Amino acid sequence: xxxxxxxxxxxxxxxxxxxxxxxxxxxxxxxxxxxxxxxxxxxxxxxxxxxxxxxxxxxxxxxxxxxxxxxxxxxxxxxxxxxxxxxxxxxxxxxxxxxxxxxxxxxxxxxxxxx
Amino acid sequence: xxxxxxxxxxxxxxxxxxxxxxxxxxxxxxxxxxxxxxxxxxxxxxxxxxxxxxxxxxxxxxxxxxxxxxxxxxxxxxxxxxxxxxxxxxxxxxxxxxxxxxxxxxxxxxxxxxxxxxxxxxxxxxxxxxxxxxxxxxxxxxxxxxxxxxxxxxxx
Numbered sequence: 626x627x628x629x630x631x632x633x634x635x636x637x638x639x640x641x642x643x644x645x646x647x648x649x650x651x652x653x654x655x656x657x658x659x660x661x662x663x664x665x666x667x668x669x670x671x672x673x674x675x676x677x678x679x680x681x682x683x684x685x686x687x688x689x690x691x692x693x694x695x696x697x698x699x700x701x702x703x704x705x706x707x708x709x710x711x712x713x714x715x716x717x718x719x720x721x722x723x724x725x726x727x728x729x730x731x732x733x734x735x736x737x738x739x740x
Numbered sequence: 741x742x743x744x745x746x747x748x749x750x751x752x753x754x755x756x757x758x759x760x761x762x763x764x765x766x767x768x769x770x771x772x773x774x775x776x777x778x779x780x781x782x783x784x785x786x787x788x789x790x791x792x793x794x795x796x797x798x799x800x801x802x803x804x805x806x807x808x809x810x811x812x813x814x815x816x817x818x819x820x821x822x823x824x825x826x827x828x829x830x831x832x833x834x835x836x837x838x839x840x841x842x843x844x845x846x847x848x849x850x851x852x853x854x855x856x857x858x859x860x861x862x863x864x865x866x867x868x869x870x871x872x873x874x875x876x877x878x879x880x881x882x883x884x885x886x887x888x889x890x891x892x893x894x895x896x
Contacts, residue, residue: 668855
């Protein structure tokens with residue numbers, strides 16, 4: 626299973642503009658599998674993105690719009706894409722001008738592999 | 741009421757930043773023997789003494805387990821409960837080794853606590869004054885210093 630998830634993350638990182646992809650435990654913020662560039666602190670991204678996903682879920686619940694399926698955070702120098710899937714969160718760090726649609730498709734593919 | 745207090749004032753700023761960023765509910769910084777140097781969130785002296793003694797004992801006993809399997813020690817320990825987790829780790833400073841015991845709830849995670857503990861360890865190391873000369877331990881001084889420490893930790 627871990628090997629399949631790693632392969633799915635490799636497919637995400639092959640997309641132009643993607644700097645890293647991680648599967649993170651939602652409650653703990655720890656890395657399950659990752660494929661990130663050397664200048665990215667995977668443990669920091671994992672902990673903070675899982676916390677972000679949890680807070681987004683609570684915000685969505687409070688506003689009555691249901692569970693978030695996909696979060697796209699556009700920042701000054703890049704993009705953070707977050708997809709909750711079962712007990713984990715799939716996180717992608719990418720450039721500003723990355724093809725978000727393509728990345729999302731590959732994230733959905735990775736999410737299907739999570740039991 | 742201020743929730744963070746320290747016997748050693750140089751610990752205040754790093755500790756306050758840590759509890760804010762990691763969303764920690766309770767934090768103790770202590771020596772390996774369980775002497776508390778700073779705390780956040782505790783309101784009763786009896787709780788703090790028990791937590792410090794038990795935390796120091798856990799670290800000490802797991803160090804023995806580590807040595808039995810040929811390890812120098814464990815970097816960190818995490819006890820995960822349903823509503824709370826307890827994170828224990830240690831760091832070296834010019835004043836010697838310090839232990840940290842952190843209690844966190846569902847608003848935080850072991851990943852966040854671990855991440856910001858690295859910052860806390862670095863900041864404590866940077867803020868720590870150089871070694872001070874050791875004083876002789878006299879029982880009268882010990883009791884007075886203990887009372888002063890407790891007063892500092894609870895603002896009395």
